[in-house]
Amino acid sequence: MKRVTRLVGRFRNAPVIGTAVLVGLLVLIGMGAIVQSEASFRSQKQQEAQVQAAILAASVVAALDFGDAATAQEAADAMRANGQMRGVGIYDRHGLRVAGFRRDAGDSPRNVQESRRLTASSESIVGEAPVMRGGERIGLVRLSVDAQPFETRVGTYLLVGLLVIMAALVVTVLGVAQGALRRANRALGERAAALVLSNAALKVQIDEREKAEEQLRQAQKMQALGLLTGGIAHDFNNLLTVIQGSADMLCRPDLKPERRLRYAEAIVQAGERAAALTRQLLAFARRQPLRPETIDVNAMVAGMIDLFDRTLGERIAIRTELSDDACVVEADRAQLASALLNIAVNARDAMPDGGTLTISTGSGRTSSDNDDMDQPMIALSVADTGAGMDAATLARAMEPFFTTKGTGKGTGLGLSQVYGFATQSGGDLRIASIPGKGTTVTLLLPSSDKPLVAEEQFQPISGSARRTGSVLLVEDNDAVGEFAESLLSELGHRVVRARSGEEALERVHGGKFDVVLTDVVMPVMSGIELAEQLATERPELRVVLTTGFSEEIALSGAGGRPVILKPYRLETLATVLDEALA
Amino acid sequence: MIGVIALLAAVPFAPCTTSAQPSEDAVKAAFLPKFAHYVAWPAAAVPAGDAPFVLCIMGPDPFGRLIDAAAASESIDGRPLAVRRLGASDNGAGCQMAYLSGGERQVAQEIAALGRQPTLTVTDARAGNAHGIIHFVLSGGRVRFLIDDATAAERGIAINSRLLALAISVKQRP
Numbered sequence: 036m037k038r039v040t041r042l043v044g045r046f047r048n049a050p051v052i053g054t055a056v057l058v059g060l061l062v063l064i065g066m067g068a069i070v071q072s073e074a075s076f077r078s079q080k081q082q083e084a085q086v087q088a089a090i091l092a093a094s095v096v097a098a099l100d101f102g103d104a105a106t107a108q109e110a111a112d113a114m115r116a117n118g119q120m121r122g123v124g125i126y127d128r129h130g131l132r133v134a135g136f137r138r139d140a141g142d143s144p145r146n147v148q149e150s151r152r153l154t155a156s157s158e159s160i161v162g163e164a165p166v167m168r169g170g171e172r173i174g175l176v177r178l179s180v181d182a183q184p185f186e187t188r189v190g191t192y193l194l195v196g197l198l199v200i201m202a203a204l205v206v207t208v209l210g211v212a213q214g215a216l217r218r219a220n221r222a223l224g225e226r227a228a229a230l231v232l233s234n235a236a237l238k239v240q241i242d243e244r245e246k247a248e249e250q251l252r253q254a255q256k257m258q259a260l261g262l263l264t265g266g267i268a269h270d271f272n273n274l275l276t277v278i279q280g281s282a283d284m285l286c287r288p289d290l291k292p293e294r295r296l297r298y299a300e301a302i303v304q305a306g307e308r309a310a311a312l313t314r315q316l317l318a319f320a321r322r323q324p325l326r327p328e329t330i331d332v333n334a335m336v337a338g339m340i341d342l343f344d345r346t347l348g349e350r351i352a353i354r355t356e357l358s359d360d361a362c363v364v365e366a367d368r369a370q371l372a373s374a375l376l377n378i379a380v381n382a383r384d385a386m387p388d389g390g391t392l393t394i395s396t397g398s399g400r401t402s403s404d405n406d407d408m409d410q411p412m413i414a415l416s417v418a419d420t421g422a423g424m425d426a427a428t429l430a431r432a433m434e435p436f437f438t439t440k441g442t443g444k445g446t447g448l449g450l451s452q453v454y455g456f457a458t459q460s461g462g463d464l465r466i467a468s469i470p471g472k473g474t475t476v477t478l479l480l481p482s483s484d485k486p487l488v489a490e491e492q493f494q495p496i497s498g499s500a501r502r503t504g505s506v507l508l509v510e511d512n513d514a515v516g517e518f519a520e521s522l523l524s525e526l527g528h529r530v531v532r533a534r535s536g537e538e539a540l541e542r543v544h545g546g547k548f549d550v551v552l553t554d555v556v557m558p559v560m561s562g563i564e565l566a567e568q569l570a571t572e573r574p575e576l577r578v579v580l581t582t583g584f585s586e587e588i589a590l591s592g593a594g595g596r597p598v599i600l601k602p603y604r605l606e607t608l609a610t611v612l613d614e615a616l617a
Numbered sequence: 618m619i620g621v622i623a624l625l626a627a628v629p630f631a632p633c634t635t636s637a638q639p640s641e642d643a644v645k646a647a648f649l650p651k652f653a654h655y656v657a658w659p660a661a662a663v664p665a666g667d668a669p670f671v672l673c674i675m676g677p678d679p680f681g682r683l684i685d686a687a688a689a690s691e692s693i694d695g696r697p698l699a700v701r702r703l704g705a706s707d708n709g710a711g712c713q714m715a716y717l718s719g720g721e722r723q724v725a726q727e728i729a730a731l732g733r734q735p736t737l738t739v740t741d742a743r744a745g746n747a748h749g750i751i752h753f754v755l756s757g758g759r760v761r762f763l764i765d766d767a768t769a770a771e772r773g774i775a776i777n778s779r780l781l782a783l784a785i786s787v788k789q790r791p
Contacts, residue, residue: 094779096779097655097777097779097780097782097783098779098782098783100651100654101648101651101783102644103783106782106783168654169654169692169693169694
């Protein structure tokens with residue numbers, strides 16, 4: 036490569052030198068052509084004059100022979116046609132002029148000698164030919180021809196010179212172009228090399244950037260996960276608040292039986308909502324759309340009053356202004372409840388010193404001016420008497436991650452989630468606020484005329500189980516295990532607990548059981564593996580699976596065995612076991 | 618210049634020059650041998666070997682020594698030119714050229730006598746209207762001639778176009 040570069044460097048000026056040599060050569064050739072032309076011009080003219088003289092001499096032989104001057108003159112005059120003919124003289128054998136002419140005004144020479152003197156002093160070209168008859172010289176013809184005027188020749192030479200210059204110019208231009216092209220080529224080569232280098236650098240940068248982006252994506256995922264967890268925790272805390280509050284109330288000794296029942300119902304409902312929330316979370320993780328159902332909003336609000344009571348605390352009075360008309364909407368029940376709870380909690384936070392929360396429902400048509408939806412809508416409004424919001428806060432209230440609460444107190448996702456739910460359900464979210472007076476959040480949902488689906492009502496479980504038997508409970512989680520053990524005992528079963536699949540197998544070998552109730556997700560040996568093992572060892576032994584993570588069942592299959600999904604209700608557990616013991 | 622003048626003085630027969638005006642007969646005598654240079658005879662009529670061309674004078678001789686001198690100074694294709702003066706009964710056989718003189722009738726008879734021989738006949742307007750192949754006339758004080766190329770062709774004689782160019786008129790060959 037270096038050698039090539041050196042070689043190229045040595046011949047870098049080759050085009051310039053070549054061009055110069057070519058141009059010089061061209062000029063030399065042009066000059067040579069002119070000189071050659073000038074030299075040959077005279078000899079050629081001389082020859083021409085000689086030929087013309089010879090022709091004239093041949094044509095005046097007889098005239099000279101017979102001394103016919105008139106005829107000779109005619110022959111001489113014929114030469115006048117040649118414009119360059121300066122003069123013609125025909126002389127007899129003695130050198131005396133017989134005929135001829137002289138174009139200029141001067142006297143014609145009387146003999147050859149005079150003629151010779153005359154032509155010697157001029158630069159004209161002279162042709163001379165003897166008049167011969169039968170080998171005998173009988174006279175002489177002389178003629179003088181104008182050399183072509185120098186100006187004419189100069190014109191010719193100029194033309195030649197011009198051509199040479201043009202040729203030289205062309206050669207020069209070509210040479211220069213060639214040189215430029217070489218330089219451009221070299222520059223191009225250098226640039227290409229530089230490009231290759233920068234391309235490689237760019238590739239490295241791209242790789243680095245991709246890595247960085249991957250890291251950023253990961254970080255964003257983690258952040259989203261954190262936010263989601265925070266949001267879920269927020270909702271769960273709301274539900275836990277209800278459950279804990281209700282449980283605390285139940286612990287009071289002098290509680291009337293009907294109050295006790297209401298608190299128990301509240302706990303059950305909160306539990307159901309929590310279960311729905313986890314279902315929702317799982318559905319969200321699997322990106323499955325949630326199924327809307329027809330809901331009577333009035334009934335729903337009425338059912339949530341106690342929940343609000345416990346959630347919002349005693350300093351907040353709750354009023355309801357429910358519409359007399361049926362307010363039926365089509366929405367996801369859990370999401371609607373969550374949204375309402377969200378708004379209520381926001382209202383509570385806006386009233387730290389207490390106040391009044393008014394929940395009202397109404398039906399009508401939207402008076403929306405920014406979209407053209409014109410259909411019966413149900414309005415669910417939650418008004419507080421809190422601090423209210425200024426215009427700037429109001430404008431951003433529905434933005435994701437925008438919050439006025441302190442760190443750790445809110446995610447900024449609440450209202451944005453509510454807004455997302457409302458728009459997804461074909462409705463809208465409106466917020467009106469006056470600073471110092473309070474805020475009214477109105478959830479607008481499309482009115483539905485579909486028949487209502489009866490909500491699963493809370494039914495107290497009659498403690499008497501239909502069938503009882505010996506149950507082997509396999510559960511690695513102690514809390515769940517103890518709870519399930521107490522439930523099963525309450526239902527009248529004899530319960531033996533194992534904490535792993537291996538322990539369960541040992542117990543089966545050592546005792547007699549009617550049913551095995553096993554958790555699916557366990558370390559070392561899963562519930563499904565245990566069931567498979569038991570199917571070969573003790574085919575007559577019935578196995579019931581239970582799991583909070585239904586996907587495991589979806590992946591491995593239950594093998595036709597009954598499955599109880601966590602969290603399960605006492606009734607469900609009783610029914611499934613009853614069937615298993617049948 | 619002086620030399621040139623001296624030279625001129627030494628040439629008494631230089632034709633058609635302004636400086637000397639020779640007599641009509643002298644000019645004609647000078648012309649006659651020259652004609653031979655511009656005429657081609659049929660091969661049979663050309664004298665064999667080194668035999669001279671023959672210029673015959675039929676009828677009275679108007680030239681005398683002039684013609685002898687002129688003939689002596691000419692050579693035709695390297696052969697000498699002989700002048701033969703013919704008697705009245707001579708039919709001109711062997712004459713390549715013949716100058717016919719005498720009266721008009723005599724010249725006509727001489728022409729008739731030559732018959733169809735390939736002889737270049739030269740006649741003179743002084744002798745009347747009988748025309749040979751070349752017929753001398755005086756024109757503008759100068760000796761000129763007419764040429765009857767048609768007759769020449771009949772006789773097998775070819776006349777050089779250079780000579781034809783000098784003639785006042787030419788009777789074209791058919």
